[in-house]
Amino acid sequence: MPAWVCLPLSEAKALASSGGMKRREFTNLLGLGLLAGSLPVAIAACQSDSTSEAEGNSEFTTLGSMADLVAQGSLTGTAKGQDLVVVRDSSISDAVLAVSPICTHAGCTVDWDRAQELFVCPCHGGRFNPDGTVSGGPPPKPLTTFEAKIEGDQVLVKV
Ligand code: FES
Numbered sequence: 249m250p251a252w253v254c255l256p257l258s259e260a261k262a263l264a265s266s267g268g269m270k271r272r273e274f275t276n277l278l279g280l281g282l283l284a285g286s287l288p289v290a291i292a293a294c295q296s297d298s299t300s301e302a303e304g305n306s307e308f309t310t311l312g313s314m315a316d317l318v319a320q321g322s323l324t325g326t327a328k329g330q331d332l333v334v335v336r337d338s339s340i341s342d343a344v345l346a347v348s349p350i351c352t353h354a355g356c357t358v359d360w361d362r363a364q365e366l367f368v369c370p371c372h373g374g375r376f377n378p379d380g381t382v383s384g385g386p387p388p389k390p391l392t393t394f395e396a397k398i399e400g401d402q403v404l405v406k407v
Pocket of ligand 1: 351352353354355356369370371372373374385386387
């Protein structure tokens with residue numbers, strides 16, 4: 249009898265005890281049944297992991313409060329070793345933008361100029377918009393950006 253034939257366990261035991269199936273065939277059949285039976289559990293475990301990632305909060309880090317962001321004009325901090333600056337996106341209400349403060353020209357740390365709503369580099373005058381794009385000066389490319397969001401009064405960043 250080929251090993252891929254599916255029988256209920258009670259029938260397989262009866263067949264084995266009647267001599268119609270060798271012990272090795274019975275063991276193979278039993279092993280195949282256990283493997284097939286555990287497959288839905290393995291799939292369910294994988295699905296629950298991807299669901300929690302899809303919900304997305306596992307990779308976000310709290311950088312500070314919205315109250316501090318409003319009072320100071322920006323939030324600075326570190327998440328997973330990455331220096332970050334978060335500012336409000338004035339074009340969209342209740343939206344925040346997160347960037348790396350490292351200038352893409354020569355690596356100096358940019359400062360947030362609240363009055364001009366620009367990141368300004370003190371080394372060679374590079375300027376960046378709140379979304380990190382280059383506004384002027386020698387920087388060859390935008391600041392690195394990160395996903396950010398507001399939850400309640402907390403500002404969260406995904407690094
Ligand atoms: S290092 Fe920022 S403009 Fe040169």
